[in-house]
Amino acid sequence: MDQSVRTTPDEMMASIGAAVQLGRSGQRSRAREALTALWEQIGATGDALHRCTLAHYLADVQDTTQAELEWDERALAAADDLTDGRAQRYDHAWQVRLLLPSLHLNLADDHRRLGNPTRARKHLAQAQSLVTDLPDDQYGGMIRSGLQHVSEALAAGSTQRLDSHPPA
Incomplete structure (x- = not known):
């Protein structure tokens, strides 16, 4: 994008x-x-x-x-x-559908860091269901990578900020 x-x-x-x-x-x-x-x-x-x-x-x-x-x-x-x-x-x-995976990814990561894995998984699943719409470009790659990092951190039970998502 x-x-x-x-x-x-x-x-x-x-x-x-x-x-x-x-x-x-x-x-x-x-x-x-x-x-x-x-x-x-x-x-x-x-x-x-x-x-x-x-x-x-x-x-x-x-x-x-x-x-x-x-x-x-x-x-x-x-x-x-x-x-x-x-x-x-x-x-x-x-296109709005291209923004949604990123928005749900951010919410998944927020909920993960707040110790709410159920809500994190819900938003992660929503983002993953929408990621197929993303192009194979830098933006799509960034979102796919973020999904993987948040998924791994969630599976590990981590609530720490990810290096792949530093504060702006």
Whole structure:
């Protein structure tokens, strides 16, 4: 999905991307503040693409797994409101079904780290059932690898953060 072409300029998505870069450069609290301000701007009923993207990235900059879980749940809920048509106005290659394995993977990992293996297995199974839709590219490989790591950690009873999923 990284090689896709943007179809419509979207200032909010650009702002989200800039905030995400802060987190990736080690400025987690600044990223969290910037993303939270954007969330307040769009609100809990705003554009589904913006809500899904924001919540997904806000989860990555939380200080606790519980807070991460809450944002990952918001991302999945927003994906339920997102249509392919809306996603493709931003990027012609985006399809909601291609986002879902990642969202369920994140929830599986959250529940695993919180010591709730039953819920973790439920989301892991959901992600695994959807992974066949993913292309054989870098994104698909990253999600498949993440599924394997979370599955192995769950089988081992680990609640530790995985090296393959470091905090942003």
